[in-house]
Amino acid sequence: MSDQQKRLQMALDAAHMSIWDSRIVDGQVIDGTVSWSARGAALLGLEEKALTQAFRDFLACVHADDRARVLDVLQDGVQRHGGYDIQYRVIWPDGSEHWLAARAQVFTGASGQPERTLGIIWDITERTRQEIMIAERKELAEVTLSSIGDAVITTDPHGKTRYLNRMAEQLTGWTSQLAQGLDIWDTMPLADEQTGATLEHVAVKCLHQRQTIGTSAHTNLVTRDGRQVAIEDSAAPIWSRDGEILGAVVVFRDVSHERKLSQQLSWQATHDHLTGLINRRHFEQLVAGALHTAKEQGHVHALLYLDLDQFKIINDTCGHSAGDLLLQLLAKLLQSQMRDSDILARLGGDELGVLLPHCPMEHARQVGEQLRQSIRDFHFAWDSRSYELGVSIGMVEINQDSKSLSELLIAADQACYLAKEQGRNRIHVYQEADVMLAQRRGEMLWIARLKEAFEQQYFRLYAMPIVHLREGLESHDEVLLRIRNSKGDLILPGAFIPAAERYDMMISIDRWVIRAVCAHIQSVRDSLAPVEALVEQRRRAPALYSINLSGMSLADSGLQDYITEQFVQYAIAPEQVCFEITETAVIANLPKAQVFMHHLKALGCRFSLDDFGAGFSSFGYLKALPVDYLKIDGVFVRDIATNAINRAMVKAINEVGHVMGLKTVAEYVEDEATLAIIRELGVDYAQGHAVGNLRPLVAGLD
Structure with a gap:
């Protein structure tokens, strides 16, 4: 071997290449032969020694999917008298797959006919596998990113x-x-x-x-x-x-949907859903801001509290729908009377708040008088009848001398109270002397009224049906308390319950209701003849009565024994009594509430968690309480037909309640549209004018 040949062989060895030498017969590659060096034979998985084989035998070593292409490329190179460059797969005798690359030139004989191809061939298996893996990863990445x-x-x-x-x-x-x-x-x-x-x-x-x-x-x-x-x-x-x-x-x-939902939830957190006015919490934040500017920059603002006279009469006489419509109309009316910078809020029920920024008291009086007169001139028509309203307005100045937010709010509330005491439908501007006067009058008035209610038996029980939406035989009522005073006025709980809580009278009131309900159950049972009682028992389960309990009563260690005594005295089955408690009351007295509830559950009583959903911690506390019924807060129910967010809230609460094995009750079901949606969502019970009206629990005591 010459030096030149040696150098060539050394270069080929270093590059892991071998000589590719094939003979052509009559211009046809397929009929020729292939000569391999020892290294070349090893590329086919054969014994590493020099080898000459028929081209057909070599083609048999090529992957079946590549054979036709290999033959076509080589034959094309021969016919062009040129060369070729190709990559293909071979199958070794052990079945493994390998990739080879070949590059060759065609040589012709004296006659000009192709006789031979000569070139190099090398193994590219590892490189090809890497390329395939990279291509697959790229394809996977693109498919993943695309999907x-x-x-x-x-x-x-x-x-x-x-x-x-x-x-x-x-x-x-x-x-x-x-x-x-x-x-x-x-x-x-x-x-x-x-x-x-x-x-x-x-x-x-x-x-x-x-x-x-x-x-x-x-x-x-x-x-x-x-x-x-x-x-x-x-x-x-x-x-x-x-x-x-x-x-x-x-x-x-x-995130268009999420952001819109977030904006709607943010709006709901700061606004009253019924009137669209800002709510109490946001209003108080704005008043706090006004107080800050008054103290820091010497600005003067005015704060007004408005309490609608006669609203409760309209609401009770015509129903919640009328009351809701009235509040919506008044909100629009009052907003039209105010500057863009003025702020009108619904503080709850029939109470409104007004903040007049940068407004001296002289002008604030004019604005207040304009609002009072607008309400006085407004006539509300419902069911062919027309109703007139009035408004009592309390007014207080926000200035550098104002002490705190809480004192401002109390002052406005007290001024409004005094406007009502002085004959209603008037404005009262707060004075320092009003504080003790209003407090003293309020205390004496409510203490006297509540004591009179006990002594003269002015308390009245009413029943609001809780109707099962699929089974019609069950009788279930929520018991509601009212006061019918000596003048014949019916006083709602919103008027006297806050005072009772303030002056520690709620425990006595709750005990009165428990005793009265037990007495009613006994009287209903005793009024039936034995045969009638047996028929009634077979026809339907005994009536169930829901009694509301205050937070104070939950904390009363003696209430358990009192309830047990009433059950024994009136021979009452505990299964006929359900106690309704609010989430806030439970949270405030959680350890005592849990003991109280487990004790009475063991007797057979049931429990309902009222106003559920108003607090964001509801589901967490729910797991710790042995409740049977979940009453979905009416704020989510009343406009469910038009509010997608409230519908989603009701759906979620209902589903979680069912997962936990609880029965769900929708409050404030006031119309057929709301009732239809409640049914569709699978809520178990409904309560409201669409399924039953408020009625006296004891006939003849209305």
């Missing part, structure tokens, strides 16, 4: 767009092909949700700061056709192995 729910855009180190997945194409309006090479702020413009101002792009910030930029809120994507879509976006750098930034990947998603 995930989030939108993804990648950029180069200069913020030029490289790739958009399918979701990004849908959101931006750009195709990946059209967007390639464009600045990211062209393909994905960002604007502030509130101001509309152009924002620094999250991808650009990521590339400049060389770090991940977390999710941002209040960001809008401006689409290719100019629409704005609420998004949450974040960006992360793409690093090379040597620590260089190759670009950025931006991940974003459409």
Whole structure:
């Protein structure tokens, strides 16, 4: 072997290559032979020694899927008198698959006919596997990016767009092909949700700061056709192995629905759902802000409390629907009488609040008088009847001398109370001397009224049906307390319960109700003849009565024994009594409440958690309480036909309640539309005018 041949062989060995030498017969590759060096034979998985074989035998070593292509490429090279470059698979005798690459030149004889191909051949199995793996990973990545729910855009180190997945194409309006090479702020413009101002792009910030930029809120994507879509976006750098930034990947998603829901929930947290006015909590925050400016900057504002006269009469006579409509009409009427800067709020029930910023008392009096006169002139028509209203207004100045928010609110409330005491439908401006006067009058008045109610038996029990929406045989009533005074006026709990709580009279009232209900159950049972009682018992389960308990009673250690005594005295089955407790009352007395409830549950009593859903901690506390019924707060039920958020809340509470094995009750079911939705959602019971009206529990005592 010459030196030149040796050097060639050394080079081939170093490159793991071998000589590819084939003979051609009559211009046909298929009829020729192939000569292999020892290294070349090893590339086929054969014994490592020199070998000459028929081309057909070599072709049998080629993967079946590649044979036709190998023969076509080689034959084409021969016919062109040129050469070829090809990659293909061979199957070794042990069944393993290997990739080979070959490059050869065609040589002709004296006659000009192709006689031989000569070239090199080498194993590319490992490289090909790596390429296949990389291609598969790339394909997997692209398929994954294309199919995930989030939108993804990648950029180069200069913020030029490289790739958009399918979701990004849908959101931006750009195709990946059209967007390639464009600045990211062209393909994905960002604007502030509130101001509309152009924002620094999250991808650009990521590339400049060389770090991940977390999710941002209040960001809008401006689409290719100019629409704005609420998004949450974040960006992360793409690093090379040597620590260089190759670009950025931006991940974003459409949060239009979530942001709209959040805005609606935020609105609901600060507004009264019925009237659209701001609610008490937000109103008090605004008053606190006004107080701050008064103290810090010397500004003067006015605070008004309005209590509607005669509203309760309309509400009781015509029903909640009439009362709701009246409040909505009055809200619009009063807002039309006020400046844009003035603030009108519903504080609860028939109470309204007004904040007049930067308003001296002289002008505040004029505004108050205008509001009073507008309400006085307003006539409310319902069922062919017309009703007149009045309003008692308490007014207080917010100035540098005002002490605190709580004292301001108390002062306005007391001034309103004195306006009512002085004959209603008038304005009373708060004076320092009003504090003790109002407190003393209020205490004496309510103590006397409640004592009189006990002594003269003015307390009355009413029943509000709780109707099962699928089974009609069950009788279940919530027992409600009223006072019928000597003048024949019916006083609602909202008027006397706060006073009773303030002066520690709630325990006595709760005990009176428990005893009266037990006496009623006994009287109903004793009024039936034995045969009638047996028929009634077989026809339906014994009537169930729900009794409301205050937080004070839950904390009363003697109440358990008192209830047991009444059951024994009146021979009452505990299964006929259900105690209704509010979430706030339970939370305030949780350890005692749990002991109390478990004790009475053991006797057979049932428990209902009232106004459920008003607190955000409801589900957490629910697991710790042995309740049977879940009464969904009426604030979510009453406008469920028109409010998608409230419908979702009722649906969620109902489903969780059922998962926990509880029966659910919807309050304030006032019309057929609401009732239909409650049925559709699968709520067990309904309570409200759509299924039953309030009635005296004891006939003849209305």
